[in-house]
Structures are given as structure tokens and as C-alpha cells.
Amino acid sequence: MNLFWINRVVVMGHRGPLQLSDLCKLYNEESVHTLCSVFEHEWEKQQNYNERLDLEEDSGRESLLVSRKTNTGCSLLYAIWVTFRPALVKVALLRLSTDIFSILVPLTLRWVILFCERQAVFDWAGHTHSLVVLGAVCCCAVSQHHFEKCSRIITANAQAVLAGFLYRKTLPFSHSSRQQSNTTQGTDIFREVENVTELVVTLACLWSTPLRVALCLGLLWRELGPGVLVGVALLLVLIPVNSAVEHKAKQLQRTQLIIRERSEQLIKEMLHKYQALKFLTWESWFHQRVTESRAGELEMLRILGYLTAFSMLNSICMPFLVGFSSIGVFVLVDDGNVLTPSQIFTSLCFFRLLRPPLLELPGLWRVLKQTQQSLCHLEKIFLRKDLGTTQFVTTKEELPSDGIQQPCDRCKDKHSHSDEKSDHYLSQKGSGKAFRLYLRAFGWHWVSVSSLVYLSVCAVSLAQDGVLSVWTGEAKEVQGLEGWRELRNSRLSAYALLGLLQAFFVCCAAYCLTCTSLRASHTLHSKLLSDVLHIPVHSQKTDMRRLLQAFTQDMQVIDEELPKHLHSWLKSLLDILSTITLISFIMPVFSLAICPLIILFLRIQSRFSSAHSHIRHMEANPAASLECVTQCVEALLSGPKHREVCLTHCLQALNQNLLVKYNKIHTESRAALWLDGIAGIVLFLVSLILLETEPDSGLVVLTLICAFNIKEALHRYPQAVSEISMDMLCMQNLCEIAQLEREAAWRNSYRPPNDWPQHGEVKFRNYDSEASSNGTPALRGINLTILKGEKIGVVSRGKTDTDGLVSSLFRSVEARSGAVLIDDVNIARMGLHDLRSCLQIISQVPVLFSGSLRANLDPFAQHTDTQVWLALELCHLKEHVRLLPAQLLHPVQRTSLAFSFGQRRLLCLARALLARVRIMLVEEALPCVDLETDDLVRQLIHTEFKDCTVLWLTQNPLTVMHTDRVLVLNKGQAVNFDAPSTLLQQGPLFIQ
Structure with a gap:
């Protein structure tokens, strides 16, 4: 990919x-097909070589592909290494060059400090120093x-190669053999990939970590002598502490x-x-249950938030503590050790470079x-014999014309929803409104x-x-010596106090972040739950x-991701503003x-953020994700032709x-390079102005430290903005859910009599009635009277007509004209x-x-146990129920086998007995309900609900012959309403 095409993508994404x-x-050499072919060739060579070795060792031993008892993963690792060897050598x-230049940049800035101390007159050498600084920064960037970029590309290529080869190995197996295999689920396999x-x-660069540590320690020893060991020892002591905190955090996360x-x-x-919940008016019961469950989530988030304080202390205060301990030991062990500006700057910079590799080393093992376990598992899968494997399709013309781009319906639904979210993302107005809503909940x-x-944290850091x-x-x-001791003690005390x-302030910031984010999460979840229950x-059926x-993925992002991104955004913004303000105060000409510089920065951010957001959306598109591919693998796994189509779809x-x-990768790398260019310009201008104005050497150090640290903030800010936008x-x-249609009020000013x-x-x-959006037809011109205590059979050709009647009585759809009266009261x-x-x-x-x-019978405890x-x-x-271990407290699970389908219907009837209502609707039982239970339900309704008006809803006329009258519905209209015997004599519509 050349620079022209990347710039073209950025421009088009901005437009x-x-x-x-x-x-x-x-x-062509970067395509999945080419990479998979190369890897397959290397893998076969490796396996042939291993087979020859095994045959030489033991001629009677079976083939490696069948009987190899142990797998070390080395064969797979070697095949990957050979496949990507040129790129890995380049990485x-x-x-190596990155490590050298990262150390060279502080050294060049140290030369600027030394030049300012020793050079009385600014001449061509000052220009040379500034250009050297600019060159070192550019080369490092x-x-x-x-x-x-190369590391990420190799990782992406290797993932695609292993995933493609994995599909090629697993597709030929029959569905039963796949189920009998010991392999993990698809998501676990791809995690291992x-x-x-x-x-x-990591292995290609494993030697880099000790090299960087050795170089930094050597340069620090030259500046601070044995005092550097104190800072390193402090870093080493904190390693097990960090490990313990991470272990505790993982336990809490589980x-x-x-x-x-x-x-x-x-x-779920x-x-x-939802319909049963609404018709039973049990919304408050479920609201309480969801709220209690949510409280447990928030409590875990609160405990995890306390660990956030340690994380922030580790990232913000630890550099200070390491520098303070080393500098303190350096000046206290010998009164002749006087700090110089170059020592201060060099020590702080190299401690900053030393900290990441030292903290990464313990987790490396x-x-x-x-x-290594993942390598062994993948190699075990790859060593299986092919059962009629299909070859990779080489050209687009060979691809089947149909069935390739046929993702499953679930993937299509996700894709359409993803497209909707993309359209909404393009609306900056909607994004701004959402951000204000979160801040209001905050x-x-x-x-x-x-x-x-946060401003105080930033100010204290600058004060240090x-x-x-x-x-x-x-x-x-x-x-004199006494004056130096007095100055040393006072400044060291002030440094410690800061x-x-x-x-x-960092602990206060962590507390504010935790409390306010939990407050916002609680407020938003409560409002969402209230909105959904109304x-x-x-509408709920169409938007389920x-x-x-919204309750799962969206709330998880709001709970965990959004506070972190807001923290990163606010800290980076304040770091940039404070750095610019301080430099301008020291050097007004800057x-x-x-x-x-601000215009250039905003222009870069604007241009790259738009393209980057669109690309991220395409990357997260479920219709093209490996999850959808895996679902299609399971769906199409029948027959060689379907396997061929499925393999092509996978590739x-x-x-x-x-x-x-x-x-x-290329877009992010280009944007980061531009941002590093801005940081380099800042460093170049600062060094140039410092050499021109000849300020105090202490101010030189302060200015260069600020200019050197601005690079990290410049990178964090656009990333945080992009994450917050997502x-x-x-x-x-x-x-949008808050703006959905809402049903009528649960309670209003008119209250019917208590009886x-x-x-x-x-x-x-x-x-x-109004037509509902879920396909239930509207009732038209219904004009009838159902007397008290009557048993009415409601017959329709399809269930939609009876559903329309139920919706009208329960007012899940409202009347367009006319009225429904119950005891002469308009509902x-x-x-x-x-x-x-x-x-x-x-x-x-x-x-x-x-x-x-x-609780399923009486959730609000309105009846005694005797009544239940x-x-x-x-x-x-x-x-x-008496035979159940917990009797009335027996837990009713979704997959519980304690009650048959017929018994569950009887439990719903027991619920109605406790309610003692005057009007009841009964839908016909499913065929899986035995006739004995169905007869028992009919008998109980006739005996226990003899004074109740009952509507039997059915599509089978023979099941309502016992009723007083029968209402025949057809396409939302009342066709007949008379005694069953009369309707049998009137025509074939009722019989049909």
C-alpha cells in the first residue's frame, strides 16, 4: 500500500x-489465499521432515500424523517462522533501531542542555544541535x-493464515465427528490463534528487552552512580505487588x-x-429483581474501582517515586554530589524508558x-488426516456463483443493525446529545x-x-557546604511534599472517577429499565x-470502557494545555x-479520525466477522458442495x-507519524528558542521535560476522542430507546371503584382498533355484548384474529373509534x-x-401460604409440590423438568384462582398437553370460575361446543355470534 492510496482513503473518509x-x-502476495498456500507448503515440508525422522528412529512406529503422542508446538512455530521470515527479520x-533512537533522543537533548550551560554565544553550533534534535526525533518516530506497523501486519497475516488453515482442516469433517472431537469452541480456538x-x-524481539534494560542502566549509572540501584530495586519490588493486584482484579472480573x-x-x-409480564402487571416485581441484580454488578465495579486508584498511582506517581528515591540517595550519600540540569533530565528520561520493560518481564514467562499450550493444541488439530479436503480456490472465476455471500439470517440482522449504528454515528448532533446525556447522568x-x-494532578506534576x-x-x-546542605534538604523536602x-490528588481523582461513573451507570440503567417497561x-417485539x-453490550461499554476513555481524554487534554501554557510562560515567543500547531493538530485529527472511525466500523461488522463465518460453517456443513462453498466464504x-x-493499520500509523511530527516540531522550536534566548539552565531542563513529555499526550488525545465517539x-x-413509543399510563386520575x-x-x-406493528390485524366494526358469567367461545381461522381480541381487551393496542365497556365503564x-x-x-x-x-403465583405476597x-x-x-425439596420455595428454572407442560398450565390456572378476577381469557392448549390435563382445566374453569366471564380462544370449533355462545372472527370482523348449535346449522364458515 503506497502513500497515495492511504491519503486517498483518508480524504474519502473525511468527505x-x-x-x-x-x-x-x-x-496478490498479501492475499489470504497466497499466504495460506505458502504456509501450507511449509507445513507439509515440516511434517514430511518429521515423518522421515520418526521412521529413521523407529521403523515399526506408525506415522506421525496418527500416533504422535506428544506435541511441542515447535513444528507449527517453525512453519510460521519460515512463512514470515523476511518480515520477522525486518521487524x-x-x-533494534527503535531502541537505539529512543535512547539517542534524550542524549541529544542532554547535549542541548550542556551547550546552554557552556556556550556563551549562540553560533552555528546551536543550529546544528537543534537540527540534530529534530533528526533524532524524526528517525525515532x-x-x-x-x-x-510491520508487527501488526505480521500478526494480522498470521491470524488470517492460521484461521484459514483451521477452516480448511475442520470443514471436511462431518458434523458428528466435529461434535465428538475434543476441540474447544470456535471462540476459544481463535483466542489461541x-x-x-x-x-x-514477541519471540523475534525477545532480545530487545534485556538490551534496553542494560543500556538504560548503564547510562543511569553514569549519571547517578549506585543511587540508580535504589530506583531499580523499587521497580523490582513493585513487580509482585502489581502481579498481586492484577490477580485480584482478574478474580473480581470473573x-x-x-x-x-x-x-x-x-x-432476556x-x-x-414481556407480554405475560405486562398482562399480569408484574412490572414492578421484575423492576425490583433487575435492580437488585444490577446492584450486585455495581458493587463489583465499585471494588474494581478501588483498584483503579492503585493503577493510577502506579502510572502517575511511580515515576516520581523512582526518580525521588534515586536522586535522594545520590545527593544524600555524598555532600559532593551536586545535581546538574543534565543529570536531572537524563535520569528522568531513562527511568521512563526503563520502567515498561522491567514491568513486562515477569509476565513474559x-x-x-x-x-506454548496454544501451539500444542493447534498443532494437534493441524495434524489430523484430511477427510476429502477441498483445495483452495485460486481465482475469482472458479468461485460458485451462488451461496457464497449468503450469511445466516442472524448475521444479516446484525449487519443491518450495524449499518443503522453507522448511520447514527455520522450524526454529530446525535453524538453530542448522547454525550450531554451522559454528563447529566454523571x-x-x-x-x-x-x-x-485532574487539573490539580497536572499542576502538581509540573510543580515537581x-x-x-x-x-x-x-x-x-x-x-559553602552548609548552604548546599540547607538548599538540598529544603528542596528535597519540597519535592517529597509534592x-x-x-x-x-490521584486518589481523589480515582475516587471521583469511580463514584461518578457508577452514579452515571446506575442512573442510565434505571432510566433504560423504566423506559423499556413502558x-x-x-413495539417491544420488533425491537427485542x-x-x-442496550442492556448487555451497551451498558457494559458505559460501565467499564467509557469512564476509562474519559479519564484518558481529560488527562491528555490537560497535559497538552498545561505544557503549552508553561512553555509559553517561560518562552513568550513560542x-x-x-x-x-493547534490548527495542524486539529486538522490531522479531523481528517484521520473520520476515516479511522469508518474503518473501525467495517472491522466490527458482524456480517464479515469470524463469528458469523463460524455460524455459516455449522449451517452449511452438509455435503461436499456446501463445504466447498463454505470454505470459499470463509476465505x-x-x-x-x-x-x-x-x-x-496503515491509517493509524500514518496519523501517529503526523502526530510525532508535531511533537518533533515542538521539540525543535523549543531547543532553537532556548539556544537563542540563553535562559537559566534550570528553566532549560523544565522546558525540555515538558516538550519531551507532550508526545505521549498528543497520541493519547486522538485515541481517546475516537474511543469516546465509538x-x-x-x-x-x-x-433512541427513550424516544420509542410509550404505552398509556399505568395509573391516571380516573380510578374505577374498588369492587x-x-x-x-x-x-x-x-x-x-389500531393495527399493531407485529402483524396483528385490527378489529373492525365489532358491536356485541357478553353477559356476566357467560362462557364464550371465540373461533377464528388463524390465531391472529384472537390475538387482536386479546390486544384490544388488554389495551396493548388502542381503540381508533368506538369503545370497550366492562360493567359500563370505558376501559x-x-x-x-x-x-x-x-x-x-x-x-x-x-x-x-x-x-x-x-413468587410465580403471588409475587407481591398478597396471599397467605394457606391460600396458595x-x-x-x-x-x-x-x-x-409437597414432594419437591423446597416446596413453595422451589426454584423454577427456564429448563426445569420439575413440571410438565400440562402442570405449568395448571400453575397458571392456580395463579388466576388467587387473582379472583371476573373476566378470564383461555387459549386452547398445545397438542403436547395430555387430554386428561386439558379436561381438568376445563372442569376447574366451569366449577371454580362459574361466576366469571370466560372467553375460550381457539381455531378448532369442536373445542368450544360446551360454551354458551360462539363468536366467529374473520379478518378482524365479527362474522357470527350465536349459540354453537345455531352456528352449526347456518353455514360452513364455522365448521371450516
Whole structure:
């Protein structure tokens, strides 16, 4: 991919949404097919070589592919190494050059400090020093970004190769053999693939870590002598502490995952049984259950938030502590050790370079061990014999014309939803509204307090560097040993005090971040739950997938990711502003360059962020993801032709993923290089101005430290902005759910009498209903009266007509004209809970909720245990419940086998017995309900509900011959309404 095409993608992404056809194309040697062919050739060579070795060792031994007892993973690792050997050698050389240039940059800046101390007059040598600084920074940036880009490309290529070869090995197996195999699930296998591919680059650069540590320690020893060992020892002591904190965090995250899964199951149950929940008016019960489960999630997040304080202390305060201990020991062990500006700057820079590799070393062995297991497992899969494997398709013309791009329906749904989110992402207005909504949930006063605390952290950090610079400047003017000791003690005490103050403010920042993010999460979740419970039944059915995503994926992002990204954004913004302000204060002439630099920075961010966001969206597109490919593998795994099509689909999806990753990597690398260019310009201008103005050497150190540290903030800020923009998609989803149609109020000013309804008389007066969005037809011109205590059979050709009647009585759809009267009271006047609490329905599919058996019968504990047992006795369930271990407290699970389908229907009838309503609707039972249970239900309704108005809903006329009258519905209209015997004589419509 050349520079022209990358710039073209950036420009097109800035102008509008990017399509797959707009991305830079892969060269032929970069395609998945080519890479897989090369890897397969190397793998076969390796296996043939191993087979020959085995035959030489033991001629009677079976082939390696069948009988090899142990796998070390070396064969697979060697095949990957040979496949990507040129690129890996290039990465190793780039890593070496990066390490050298990263050490060279502080050394060049040290020369600038020494030049300012010793050179009295600015001449051509000063220009040379500034140009050397600029050259070193540019070389370091180019080398580092080429290294990172090549490393990521190799990782992406290796993932695509292993995934493609994995599909090629697993597709030929029959479905039964796949189920009998000992392999893990697809997601686990791909996680192992990621572990292996990351190890390939790690091994190529494994020697870099000790080299960097040795170089940094040698240079630090030259500056501080034995005092450097104290700082290194402190870093080493903190390694087990960090490991313990990480281990505890992982334990808490596992516990949190269990709690989250329980909450997700509860949300799924609420959404899947939403109609029953609404008709029973049990919303408050489920609201309480979800809220209690959510409280457990938030409590785990609160505990994890406390560990955030340690993480922030480690990242912000640890550099200070290491530098303070080393510098303190250096100046205290010998009164002749006087700090110089060059020592201060060099020590701080090299401690900063030394810290990451030292902290990474302990976890390296654990990663190598885990990856070795992944290598062995993948090699075990790859060593299986091929059972009629298909060859890779070589040209596009050979691809089957149909069935290739036929992802499963689930993937299509995800793809359409992903496209909707993409369109919403393009709306900056919607993103801004979502951001304001989150800040409002955050609390504006907490926003102000958090900003002030973060500003204090930033100010204290600058003050620490200021104390060191002032100390070195004053040290040159001190006369005598006593004066030096007094200055040393006072400045060292001030430096330590600032460290304690910094730790205090960091803890305050962590506390604010944890408390406010939890407050926002609680507020948003409560509002979301309330909004969802007020959605009409027909709207909830159409938006169920979207609602489930809001409660699970979106809320997880809001809980965990968004606070981290806001922290990174605010800290980087304040670091940039404070650095620019301090440099401008020390060197006022630098303020002339601030506006051009800011304009350049914003222009780079704007251009690259748009393209980067579109590419990230394409990368996250579920229709082309490996998850969807795996689902299609399972769906199409029947017959050689389907396997060929499925393999081709896999390769195309992998190639598309690789194409998107390539463009993402190149775009991010180009943006990072531009940002490093801005940081280099800042360093060049600062060094040039310092050499021109000849300031105090202490101010030189302070300015160079600020200019040197701005690079990291310049990188963090655009990344944080991009992440927050993606997170705002989740907030936009919550905003859209809040704007969905809402059902009528649960309670309103009109309240029916307490004894309403006394008779249960139902009248339809010229009733027309609204058509619902889920396909239920509207009722038209219904004009009839159902007398009190009547047993009415409602017959229709399809279930949609009876569903329309149920929706009208329960007001899940509203009347367009006319009215429904119950005991001469218009049901449209009252609240939904007042209406629905006086109705009961025995659904065709009996609905029981998770929880205790008693809660399923009486969730609000309005009846005594005696009354509950009496209802169970009437429904012939008392003896069965007594045999259960917990009896009434027996947990009713979704997959519980404690109750048959017929018994569940009887439990719903027991629930209706406890409610003692005057109007009840009964849908015909499914064929799986035995006739004895069905007869028992009919008998109980005739005996226990003899004073209740009952509507039997069915499509079979023969099941309602026992009723007083029969209502025949056809296409939303009442065709006949008379006694069953009369309707049998009138015509064939009723019989049909």
C-alpha cells in the first residue's frame, strides 16, 4: 500500500462514509489465499521432515500424523517462522533501531542542555544541535512506527493464515465427528490463534528487552552512580505487588462475569416473556429483581474501582517515586554530589524508558507458557488426516456463483443493525446529545469537581519538575557546604511534599472517577429499565434484539470502557494545555507558534479520525466477522458442495477482514507519524528558542521535560476522542430507546371503584382498533355484548384474529373509534394497571418466571401460604409440590423438568384462582398437553370460575361446543355470534 492510496482513503473518509470498495487493495502476495498456500507448503515440508525422522528412529512406529503422542508446538512455530521470515527479520532490525533512537533522543537533548550551560554565544553550533534534535526525533518516530506497523501486519497475516488453515482442516469433517472431537469452541480456538500470532512477533524481539534494560542502566549509572540501584530495586519490588493486584482484579472480573451473566439471563427472560409480564402487571416485581441484580454488578465495579486508584498511582506517581528515591540517595550519600540540569533530565528520561520493560518481564514467562499450550493444541488439530479436503480456490472465476455471500439470517440482522449504528454515528448532533446525556447522568457538579482534581494532578506534576529545575539553578549559586546542605534538604523536602500531594490528588481523582461513573451507570440503567417497561407489547417485539443489546453490550461499554476513555481524554487534554501554557510562560515567543500547531493538530485529527472511525466500523461488522463465518460453517456443513462453498466464504471473509485491518493499520500509523511530527516540531522550536534566548539552565531542563513529555499526550488525545465517539454509539442507542413509543399510563386520575368489575359484562360498541406493528390485524366494526358469567367461545381461522381480541381487551393496542365497556365503564379512561389487574389470560404457552414457585403465583405476597396451598390443591398440584425439596420455595428454572407442560398450565390456572378476577381469557392448549390435563382445566374453569366471564380462544370449533355462545372472527370482523348449535346449522364458515 503506497502513500497515495492511504491519503486517498483518508480524504474519502473525511468527505463521507467509506465503503469496502474505497479501501486500498491488497497486493496478490498479501492475499489470504497466497499466504495460506505458502504456509501450507511449509507445513507439509515440516511434517514430511518429521515423518522421515520418526521412521529413521523407529521403523515399526506408525506415522506421525496418527500416533504422535506428544506435541511441542515447535513444528507449527517453525512453519510460521519460515512463512514470515523476511518480515520477522525486518521487524527485529526495526526494533533494534527503535531502541537505539529512543535512547539517542534524550542524549541529544542532554547535549542541548550542556551547550546552554557552556556556550556563551549562540553560533552555528546551536543550529546544528537543534537540527540534530529534530533528526533524532524524526528517525525515532519513523523507526518506531515502521516497527509497530510491520508487527501488526505480521500478526494480522498470521491470524488470517492460521484461521484459514483451521477452516480448511475442520470443514471436511462431518458434523458428528466435529461434535465428538475434543476441540474447544470456535471462540476459544481463535483466542489461541491470537496468542500464537502475538508470540511470533514477541519471540523475534525477545532480545530487545534485556538490551534496553542494560543500556538504560548503564547510562543511569553514569549519571547517578549506585543511587540508580535504589530506583531499580523499587521497580523490582513493585513487580509482585502489581502481579498481586492484577490477580485480584482478574478474580473480581470473573465474579463480575458470573453476576453479569445472571443479570443478562434475567433481562432476556423479561424481554422474551414481556407480554405475560405486562398482562399480569408484574412490572414492578421484575423492576425490583433487575435492580437488585444490577446492584450486585455495581458493587463489583465499585471494588474494581478501588483498584483503579492503585493503577493510577502506579502510572502517575511511580515515576516520581523512582526518580525521588534515586536522586535522594545520590545527593544524600555524598555532600559532593551536586545535581546538574543534565543529570536531572537524563535520569528522568531513562527511568521512563526503563520502567515498561522491567514491568513486562515477569509476565513474559506466563505468556510464553500459555502460548506454548496454544501451539500444542493447534498443532494437534493441524495434524489430523484430511477427510476429502477441498483445495483452495485460486481465482475469482472458479468461485460458485451462488451461496457464497449468503450469511445466516442472524448475521444479516446484525449487519443491518450495524449499518443503522453507522448511520447514527455520522450524526454529530446525535453524538453530542448522547454525550450531554451522559454528563447529566454523571452530575454537572461532579464534572466540575473531577475536572478540578485532574487539573490539580497536572499542576502538581509540573510543580515537581519545577522544583527540580529551580534546585539545579540555585545549586550553582550556593556558597559553602552548609548552604548546599540547607538548599538540598529544603528542596528535597519540597519535592517529597509534592509527591505526597500528588498521591492524594490521584486518589481523589480515582475516587471521583469511580463514584461518578457508577452514579452515571446506575442512573442510565434505571432510566433504560423504566423506559423499556413502558414500551407497548407490539413495539417491544420488533425491537427485542436492540433492547437486549442496550442492556448487555451497551451498558457494559458505559460501565467499564467509557469512564476509562474519559479519564484518558481529560488527562491528555490537560497535559497538552498545561505544557503549552508553561512553555509559553517561560518562552513568550513560542506562543506565536501555538495557533499554527493547534490548527495542524486539529486538522490531522479531523481528517484521520473520520476515516479511522469508518474503518473501525467495517472491522466490527458482524456480517464479515469470524463469528458469523463460524455460524455459516455449522449451517452449511452438509455435503461436499456446501463445504466447498463454505470454505470459499470463509476465505473471502478472512480476506475482507485482512483488507480492513491493513487499511486500519496503515491509517493509524500514518496519523501517529503526523502526530510525532508535531511533537518533533515542538521539540525543535523549543531547543532553537532556548539556544537563542540563553535562559537559566534550570528553566532549560523544565522546558525540555515538558516538550519531551507532550508526545505521549498528543497520541493519547486522538485515541481517546475516537474511543469516546465509538462509545457514544451506545449512548445514542439509549437515547433512541427513550424516544420509542410509550404505552398509556399505568395509573391516571380516573380510578374505577374498588369492587369493579362486579359482574364482568363486556360490551363492544362500534369498536375499531389500531393495527399493531407485529402483524396483528385490527378489529373492525365489532358491536356485541357478553353477559356476566357467560362462557364464550371465540373461533377464528388463524390465531391472529384472537390475538387482536386479546390486544384490544388488554389495551396493548388502542381503540381508533368506538369503545370497550366492562360493567359500563370505558376501559380507555383508566390506567393500564387498573384494567389489566382485573383480567387474566391462560396462554397457549404457559409462562413461568425464574424464581421461587410461590413468587410465580403471588409475587407481591398478597396471599397467605394457606391460600396458595388451597389454590394448588384445587389444581391437583398440592401433592406434587409437597414432594419437591423446597416446596413453595422451589426454584423454577427456564429448563426445569420439575413440571410438565400440562402442570405449568395448571400453575397458571392456580395463579388466576388467587387473582379472583371476573373476566378470564383461555387459549386452547398445545397438542403436547395430555387430554386428561386439558379436561381438568376445563372442569376447574366451569366449577371454580362459574361466576366469571370466560372467553375460550381457539381455531378448532369442536373445542368450544360446551360454551354458551360462539363468536366467529374473520379478518378482524365479527362474522357470527350465536349459540354453537345455531352456528352449526347456518353455514360452513364455522365448521371450516
